[in-house]
Amino acid sequence: MDSLEERYQIGQEMRKKLAGNNPGHNSIPGTDQLAPDLRRIIDECLFGKIWTRSGLDLKERSICTISVLMANGQMLLLRRHIERGLTVGLTPAQIVEVFIQLTFYVGIPQVENALLLTRDIFESNSVEFEATTEYDTSKSVEQLHQEGMAKHEEHYQNIDAYLDDDASDAEIEIERLVNEYHWGAIYTRPHLSAKERAMCSLAALSAVGVYDRQVRRRIDGALKLGMTPSEILEVFIQVMLYGGYFSTRSAIRVARSVFAEKGLAV
Structure with missing residues (x-):
């Protein structure tokens, strides 16, 4: 020992x-x-x-840490970890993309604060970054929706799981907007892999303390993408001292339940 x-x-x-x-x-x-x-x-x-620890490389650990700090609004420490992310090899585009990825998870104000901080870091450290436009506004709304549905299905087993049989018109409308913009406009972007996007989401969800169903679905989706049970647990362990022990323990218990249902060993 x-x-x-x-x-x-x-x-x-x-x-x-x-x-x-x-x-x-x-x-x-x-x-x-x-x-x-x-x-x-x-x-x-x-x-x-x-x-x-083994299980995640330093770039992946940095992505998880940046995600949880932004989700919790910890801008002072976030500055330090954005700089550390650049040190371990994350590109400026990847760091910006982490914040874009989490827009629907943590809300626009947190994302805008993080991007403002990131701009200041890039400028003060002479980091070269040229923003590019990836969002294709020539698409029809229906095309965006269909691409979002396809990306949603790539990540999750059952994309209708959020809607109840008696879902209201408002719920159906919200779900369509999520499929169009969260899945169709954001998840289809470059700079982060599907696995890295899943890590961002798992880290943020564990930090903000969302209820069992959402974390369970994201864990299930991460497995579908090819993440191993050990990698998923490692995401939660990495963010424990940034987001809190109890949030980590809750997320790990949900994860172990999902693994048990699928007969997966850890």
Whole structure:
């Protein structure tokens, strides 16, 4: 079994790897001065034991972390992890795409705040990024809807699961808008793979504490895309100290229930 000092040293190495050439990432203002014991716990547990786990690579862990911080509106720490994402190899386009991906999960205000912060980071660090237009407005509404339905079916087993037999006209209309824009206009975009989009969604859903049914469907969909049970659990473990232990435990319990129903071992 490793010692606490070994965990600490491994955590320091991981911090350096994530910081790149930015010495500011080696300090936690406020925590360093007021709670040195907490700083040590963070270094040992988060950076020494969680960030170093196998199952996800550093780019994937960065995507999950950026997703959960944005979902929770933690802009101060989000700045640091956007910079870390660039350090471990995420492209500027991928970072922007994470925020676009989560629009329907966390809402426009959170996304706009994250994009404003990202623009400032790119400018202050001389990061080259040229925004491109991917959304094809020449499509008909029906074409957008059909493409959204196809993408929805690619990710989920039963795309009508949200609608009850007696769904109101308003619910049906909302579901169509979701299929058109969430699935047809956003999920079809480039820069993130289907697996990476699933990771964004799983991380954000675990953080905002949505109810069992939504998390269950997203887990089921992630399996359909080819994610392994271990990878799905690793997403939740990665965001535990960013989004909270209880949210992580709840998400893991839902995941294990889904795996058991499908006869999948972990």
